[in-house]
Amino acid sequence: MRRLIHFVREAVANIRLNRTTTIIAVATTAFTLACFGVFLLLYLNLRAVATSLQGDFKVVVYVKDGLPPSGVSELQGLLKADPGVQALVYVSKEQALADFRAQFPDESHLLQGLGENPLPASFIVTLAPSHRSPDSVRRAAERFKSEPGADQVQYSRDWIDNLATVVGYLELAAVGIGTVLSAASVTIIASTIRLTLYARRDEIEIMRLIGATGGFIKIPYLIEGTMLGAMGSAVSLVMLKGGFELFSARLGMPGRFLGIDSGVHFFSGQVAVLIMGAGLLLGFIGSAVSVLDLGRAKP
Amino acid sequence: MIQIFHVTKHYDRRPALTDINLQIEKGEFVLLMGPSGAGKTTLLKLLYCATSLDEGQILIQGRNVARLKSSDVPYLRRTMGVVFQDFKLLSKKSVYENVALPLLVQGLPTFETRRKVMEALKAVGVEHRKESRPTMLSAGEQQRVCIARSIVNSPIILLADEPTGNMDASLAREIVDLFKTINARGTTVLVATHNRQVIEQVGRRVITLDQGKVVSDEGRGL
Numbered sequence: 001m002r003r004l005i006h007f008v009r010e011a012v013a014n015i016r017l018n019r020t021t022t023i024i025a026v027a028t029t030a031f032t033l034a035c036f037g038v039f040l041l042l043y044l045n046l047r048a049v050a051t052s053l054q055g056d057f058k059v060v061v062y063v064k065d066g067l068p069p070s071g072v073s074e075l076q077g078l079l080k081a082d083p084g085v086q087a088l089v090y091v092s093k094e095q096a097l098a099d100f101r102a103q104f105p106d107e108s109h110l111l112q113g114l115g116e117n118p119l120p121a122s123f124i125v126t127l128a129p130s131h132r133s134p135d136s137v138r139r140a141a142e143r144f145k146s147e148p149g150a151d152q153v154q155y156s157r158d159w160i161d162n163l164a165t166v167v168g169y170l171e172l173a174a175v176g177i178g179t180v181l182s183a184a185s186v187t188i189i190a191s192t193i194r195l196t197l198y199a200r201r202d203e204i205e206i207m208r209l210i211g212a213t214g215g216f217i218k219i220p221y222l223i224e225g226t227m228l229g230a231m232g233s234a235v236s237l238v239m240l241k242g243g244f245e246l247f248s249a250r251l252g253m254p255g256r257f258l259g260i261d262s263g264v265h266f267f268s269g270q271v272a273v274l275i276m277g278a279g280l281l282l283g284f285i286g287s288a289v290s291v292l293d294l295g296r297a298k299p
Numbered sequence: 300m301i302q303i304f305h306v307t308k309h310y311d312r313r314p315a316l317t318d319i320n321l322q323i324e325k326g327e328f329v330l331l332m333g334p335s336g337a338g339k340t341t342l343l344k345l346l347y348c349a350t351s352l353d354e355g356q357i358l359i360q361g362r363n364v365a366r367l368k369s370s371d372v373p374y375l376r377r378t379m380g381v382v383f384q385d386f387k388l389l390s391k392k393s394v395y396e397n398v399a400l401p402l403l404v405q406g407l408p409t410f411e412t413r414r415k416v417m418e419a420l421k422a423v424g425v426e427h428r429k430e431s432r433p434t435m436l437s438a439g440e441q442q443r444v445c446i447a448r449s450i451v452n453s454p455i456i457l458l459a460d461e462p463t464g465n466m467d468a469s470l471a472r473e474i475v476d477l478f479k480t481i482n483a484r485g486t487t488v489l490v491a492t493h494n495r496q497v498i499e500q501v502g503r504r505v506i507t508l509d510q511g512k513v514v515s516d517e518g519r520g521l
Contacts, residue, residue, distance in 0.1 A: 002409055013391070206387045209349065210448070211377035212404045214370070 003216075010220035011227060014196045022228065025192040029232025030239060032181040032188075033279060037240040037267075039177055043170045044271070045264050050163045057132055061144045062151040063121040072121065075149035079123055084131035084140040089124045093117050120151065134161050182282055185232065189225050189286025196224065197290060204294065218291040222284060229283020233276045241266060300325040300456065300487050301346065306355035308341055308511075315341040316511045319355070323489065325455075328482040330498055331491040333508035339491035342508070343458050346489070347381050348372045360455070377405060380449030380486075382459035386441045388433040394420070394444050395429040401452045419447040423477055439470040446474070450481055457481060459490040463497055475500045 015022050061079065063072055072090070079088055091099070096119040131140055141153045197204065207217050244266050267275065301323040308316040316338045323329055331339045344350040345357060348364060357364040359375065367375060388397050398419055402412045420426040423443040425436075433441055442462060449457055459478065463471035475497050482488040490497070498505055507515040 003403070003406055006403060202387075203389055206389060207400070207404070208373075209347065209376065209381060209387065210401045210404060211373045213373045216404055 007219045011223035026231045030235035033236035034239045059125040059155045061123040064151045071149045086128040087126040185282045186286040190289045193287045193290035225283040225287020229279040233279020302358040304356045328488045328503040330505045337508040338511040380454035380457045384461040384464045386445040398447045419451040423447045457488045
């Protein structure tokens, strides 16, 4: 316990001793982590949107006009039996008209001149998650279309797939940028620790001569690097939260993102803890790189 | 206690020590004499593993220093006290903290550390300066603090490199008296000096080095 107190006290003393370099290291680490955080925020929100859209994805199977109720039942049975179908909702011609009027009250006069209800009955099919890939959707649509009683099949999968592709690219970019920025943070923290080591080289020498082991000498510097990483990640989270609030307020879109009700969200507590953990780890690695040779007692 | 066999050491091909052979028994008080550049400091450095030897063997309490693993060196150093000419005190720590360092390194409990540090400070007569920073002390006081640090963990060997180097005669006499007291408690003491007054005051074994060689070894067994 006494040793632990000594290690922490030494680490804090080092931070105080090199105040300027500490501030630079914390600020640079905070900025690099914040850059990565912006990407992560964008990625996580777009992924949430893509997942939400994929979950809502529907295929509409229009029923041939004039099909008798027995034909509708038969078609319903065939669709239900399809392995790609998770759920099925029948929308009658009357229901379709009522829905149209409810959704477009100003345009309802368009249908008045036509006399008979021109809207077809349809089945709204929700596909099973395992059948939502572009190829599966295309094959299912072809199957549905070939069923007796089915007329047209409609789905608009393309832009959802495009969004998923963008999210995929963003994921790759996040990994690439994250790696580069992590390396930058490690280098900055390693340089800061090296400056501390240089400033305290006489002390380190004295500690060696009185019988301190490599571990005893290294631990305060490892703690210092870890503390710098933690401070950097904490500052980056504060910066990101501030920027996020400003962004949300400016765009005035709380609760909605790209027209989707899932809304824009800041990092969950779990992700914030992970970012803090990443900062700690980067700090630890940075200091570990610097103190690698420090413990050598023999010349 | 200390056995030195055919030890040779070079610095950039220039010989610092050549074929040194010595035996120092437990409880001896040995003075290492010689002019500047004679090899006194190098010999002490070899004993506390601050430099490596090129040839020969050094045994300390039967342990071969040349074959010692890097990770074992700190444990050998903990059995020794070293008094440096430039004191090597940590300027940002108090006198108490400086003297407590060797015990902290060994993980001694607080109460025991306090007792031993106060004993050591009392033995060298600077207990009243325990809260001061080394920079606020005179050279003599700093040397006493350095000695207190070197004896606080009750070492079996005490090495001192020019401990009276920058001191006037009366202060040097006090420091030598301290070493004699420490030696009287059973610690083997090896002091490197070129101060004749110290030799006369101690009146014990004197090994003289010149140009890296032992030129005389007088008063063995005294």
